[in-house]
Amino acid sequence: MSTAQGARARARTEVTAAIKDVARRQLAEEGAAKLSLRAVARELGMVSSALYRYFPSRDDLLTALIIDAYDSLGEAAEAAHAAVPGADPVRRWTAVCEAVRRWALARPHEYALIYGSPVPGYSAPQTTVPAAARVGLLLIGIVRDAHGAGGLTELPLPAGLRPEAERLAADLAPDLPAETAPALVAAWAQLFGLVGFEVFGQLNRMVEDREAFFRHATTRLAASVGLTASS
Amino acid sequence: MSTAQGARARARTEVTAAIKDVARRQLAEEGAAKLSLRAVARELGMVSSALYRYFPSRDDLLTALIIDAYDSLGEAAEAAHAAVPGADPVRRWTAVCEAVRRWALARPHEYALIYGSPVPGYSAPQTTVPAAARVGLLLIGIVRDAHGAGGLTELPLPAGLRPEAERLAADLAPDLPAETAPALVAAWAQLFGLVGFEVFGQLNRMVEDREAFFRHATTRLAASVGLTASS
DNA sequence: GTCTATAACGAGATAGAC
DNA sequence: GTCTATCTCGTTATAGAC
Numbered sequence: 437m438s439t440a441q442g443a444r445a446r447a448r449t450e451v452t453a454a455i456k457d458v459a460r461r462q463l464a465e466e467g468a469a470k471l472s473l474r475a476v477a478r479e480l481g482m483v484s485s486a487l488y489r490y491f492p493s494r495d496d497l498l499t500a501l502i503i504d505a506y507d508s509l510g511e512a513a514e515a516a517h518a519a520v521p522g523a524d525p526v527r528r529w530t531a532v533c534e535a536v537r538r539w540a541l542a543r544p545h546e547y548a549l550i551y552g553s554p555v556p557g558y559s560a561p562q563t564t565v566p567a568a569a570r571v572g573l574l575l576i577g578i579v580r581d582a583h584g585a586g587g588l589t590e591l592p593l594p595a596g597l598r599p600e601a602e603r604l605a606a607d608l609a610p611d612l613p614a615e616t617a618p619a620l621v622a623a624w625a626q627l628f629g630l631v632g633f634e635v636f637g638q639l640n641r642m643v644e645d646r647e648a649f650f651r652h653a654t655t656r657l658a659a660s661v662g663l664t665a666s667s
Numbered sequence: 668m669s670t671a672q673g674a675r676a677r678a679r680t681e682v683t684a685a686i687k688d689v690a691r692r693q694l695a696e697e698g699a700a701k702l703s704l705r706a707v708a709r710e711l712g713m714v715s716s717a718l719y720r721y722f723p724s725r726d727d728l729l730t731a732l733i734i735d736a737y738d739s740l741g742e743a744a745e746a747a748h749a750a751v752p753g754a755d756p757v758r759r760w761t762a763v764c765e766a767v768r769r770w771a772l773a774r775p776h777e778y779a780l781i782y783g784s785p786v787p788g789y790s791a792p793q794t795t796v797p798a799a800a801r802v803g804l805l806l807i808g809i810v811r812d813a814h815g816a817g818g819l820t821e822l823p824l825p826a827g828l829r830p831e832a833e834r835l836a837a838d839l840a841p842d843l844p845a846e847t848a849p850a851l852v853a854a855w856a857q858l859f860g861l862v863g864f865e866v867f868g869q870l871n872r873m874v875e876d877r878e879a880f881f882r883h884a885t886t887r888l889a890a891s892v893g894l895t896a897s898s
Numbered sequence: 899g900t901c902t903a904t905a906a907c908g909a910g911a912t913a914g915a916c
Numbered sequence: 917g918t919c920t921a922t923c924t925c926g927t928t929a930t931a932g933a934c
Contacts (some may be wrong), residue, residue, distance in 0.1 A: 467787035469700040474911075483917055553783030554867055556698040567874055597883045600876040607873070620860065621874060622884040628869075630853065631862015638859075642838070643852060645831040652828045653853040658888060675900075705925060716928080717902050725926065905933080911924065915917105 452490050454480060459497055459539060464545040468555045495558055502560060503567045510570025512539045517574055524666045525582035526658045532574055533627055540635045547635050551594040551628050556614065560654035564666055572624055575661075576609050579620060582663055587663040591615045619661045626657060683721050685711060687735065690728055695776040699786045726789055726886050733791060734798045736777040741801025743770045755897045756813035757889045763805055764858055765887035771866045778866050790827060803855055806892075807840050810851060813894055814843055820893040822846040828840055850892045857888060 441449070457477050473494050479482040493499040494644055516535030520528045526602055540547040547557075550568070582588050593615035604617035630653055633639050643649050686779070697703075704725050708715040712787070722728040747766030751759050771778040780786075813819050824832055824846035835848035837888045861884055864870050865877055874880050 442844040465787065467700045469698045469782070470787070472911080477881070485917080510673045533846070551675070551867075551869075553779035556701075587883035590852065590888075594879075594883055594886075597876070600874070600879055602874070603875065614871070618874075618880055618883060619887075621870075621880070625864040626857035626860045626884075627867070629857045629863065632782075632863065636782075638782075639852075640723075642835070643831070643849075644834065645828070648825075648828045648831055649849055649852070652825055652849060653857075655825075656823075656850075656853070656891060660891070679900090703925065704927090714903055715926080716904085719927080720901060899934105902932090904931080905929085907926105907928080909925080912922080914919100914921090916919080 439663060445597060448490075453639045455487060455490055458657050459501055460546065463501065463549060466550055467496065467545075470559075473497065480639050498555065498558055499563060500562060501546075502550055505543070505550045506564065506567035506570065508543075508546070509536065509539050509550070510567060510574070512536075513571050517578070522666075523581070523585070524657065525578050525585075525587065525663045526665045528578045529575070529658040529661075529663055530651060530654050532571070532578070534651070536627065537631050537634070537650055539630045540637055542633050547631070551632060552636070560610070562622060572608075572620075575624060576612075579614060579616060579661055579663065580609060583616075587664060588613070588616070589659070591619050592617075598621050616662055623661050627654065630654070642662070675764075676690055679721075686721055686728070687731060691731055691777065694732065694780060698776075699729065699780055699789075699863075702793060704728065711859065716755045718832055729786065729789055730778075730792060733781055733795050736774070737795065737798035737801065739774075739777070740767065740770050740781070741798060741805075743767075744802050744805050748809070753897075754816070756809050756894045757818075757886065757896045759809045759812075760889040760892075760894055761805070761882060761885050763802070763809070764888070765882070767802060767858065768862050768881055770883060771862045775866050778862070782863060783867070803839075803851075806855060807843075807851060810847060810892055810894065811840060811843060814847075818895060819844070819847070820890070822850050822893050850886070854888045854892050858885065861885070 455476060458479050459471060462471055462475060462479075465564060471494065473487050473491075474484045476497075479488050489499075491500065513532045513535045516531045517528055520531045524525040542552075579588065591613075598614065603620050604621060605612060605614040608617055608620065630650060634643075634650070639646065684810065686707060690702060693702055693706060693710075704718050705715045705723075707728075708718050718728075722731065744763045744766045747762045748759055751762045771782075810819070822844075828849060829845065831844040832849050835852060836843060836845040839848055839851070861881060865874075865881070870877065870880075876888050
């Protein structure tokens with residue numbers, strides 16, 4: 437973070453990074469459930485007790501890896517969003533979705549860590565929330581911009597969902613019409629359904645041109661939250 | 668299977684079932700990655716080598732659990748489908764989606780086994796494919812019936828996706844319009860995105876009335892494959 | 899033939915004494 | 917920080933009971 441750090445502090449961040457790198461490799465080979473401080477220490481030529489100076493417990497190391505993964509994904513999504521020229525919200529939406537997909541395909545094990553099965557015996561602390569929210573906030577921002585430009589389609593909202601929609605909207609996007617909020621949450625979950633199916637192999641032997649399939653599906657997702665082209 | 672089985676065969680199926688029951692409990696407690704033949708044997712008062720009469724390897728036990736889970740889910744979905752009175756395809760669609768959701772919420776660990784992160788070092792054999800396909804085939808059948816009744820909405824199909832759409836349609840539903848096939852696969856993946864987000868806790872502290880949220884989202888999924896009410 | 903139990907292998911994790 | 921004794925694991929060979 438800060439550029440001016442003493443040699444001691446720099447050494448500490450370097451060792452911390454090395455620990456996380458090795459842990460990530462173990463994640464890929466054995467899965468998060470078997471992540472073991474001892475094995476990480478062995479691979480680093482350290483003794484396990486030395487690791488506790490950097491991470492107080494295995495769960496804290498896991499938490500750090502989870503936050504890093506969310507942040508890396510969020511960064512990739514934000515970079516893709518920023519790189520889209522023009523103001524077309526559908527283009528921005530699909531660019532973010534594509535970035536999520538590419539990130540997940542490049543790092544399937546980190547994807548599994550944050551969007552796969554929960555790790556038995558581990559419960560993520562609140563610390564992970566801000567990093568986890570980045571992609572969602574980005575998607576909300578796209579819809580908000582489109583709404584500001586007057587280009588949001590109206591969406592259906594059954595009477596039974598109205599209370600929940602208003603609660604959600606108050607939490608997530610008070611400036612958007614209430615019916616947009618559940619549509620956004622649903623689209624967000626559905627995006628990760630599409631990505632997860634590809635990353636976890638459920639599309640094997642079924643979809644071949646995944647690029648085209650995914651692009652079409654996410655374009656229709658954009659429509660499902662009220663976005664229309666070049667508004 | 669066959670009702671007329673000797674005492675020997677009955678004993679065998681009973682022991683097989685007991686092994687799987689204990690294994691399922693271990694799945695819930697430790698996760699699939701740590702499923703251990705020895706621990707299962709210990710809990711059954713058997714010796715580990717005896718299990719090899721029933722399952723040639725740990726992976727074969729895992730495979731059996733996976734197939735059972737897919738079949739249990741498929742059965743629940745098919746029962747829900749059969750219980751819907753009338754011919755409204757949207758009602759049938761949402762009933763199947765609801766059944767999938769309820770099944771997953773009641774058995775989160777079995778859900779994780781089939782739709783969560785892959786088990787490290789394990790690769791599912793082709794034997795799992797028929798059981799895994801049941802929910803998908805059910806959804807295809809609903810759309811096919813609606814199409815037969817002349818009640819399918821037209822769907823957009825970008826030029827770039829046409830070859831893939833036709834390949835998919837030839838594989839999955841030759842009697843349906845080509846543009847329906849990718850929409851169906853996408854809706855299928857998105858359904859499990861919605862379910863997975865709820866089961867794995869991603870909706871915690873966000874969506875409260877999950878019943879209403881899910882119903883609305885799956886109703887809109889039905890529309891995304893071309894279904895309309897009471898056709 | 900069908901099953902269970904004993905014993906063992908090689909590999910890896912783990913706990914504690916030093 | 918190191919070493920050792922003791923656990924776990926999947927899997928196999930073998931011998932004996934029904």
